Amino acid sequence: MSPATKAQQKAVAKYMKDNYDELKVRVPKGAKERIQSHAEKHDESLNGFVTRAITETMERDGSASESK
Template identity: 45%
Template sequence: MQERKNKTSDSQKKAVKKYLSKFVDVKIRVTAEDREQIQYHAIMMGESMASFIKRAISETMDRDRPK
């Protein structure tokens, strides 16, 4: 059997690890139906689901701030 070569260099792995260390995961539970609706809306807006959710949170927080 032929050995597979690792196509990701050590420097790439290090760079990805450094980049990801700047972030934390936030998890929510939604029904499959809600996920489908969120994903559909995000696609219709030309966004990924993650970018749509971040935008929705940001806009809501801006709106909720006292004037």
């Protein structure tokens, strides 16, 4: 696979900015690897697992959630 061109990188950055919010999560040392391993065991990406965990917790807690 060849590296992305500057134009491709710019297009991806614009798409991400227009369609996603970023959220930085800090966890204790070692926790990231445990979370990543759990996600992989369930055939999920780290991002997918964290998003699902947050959404399911909000639904359980009765908070309104907006999903795309």
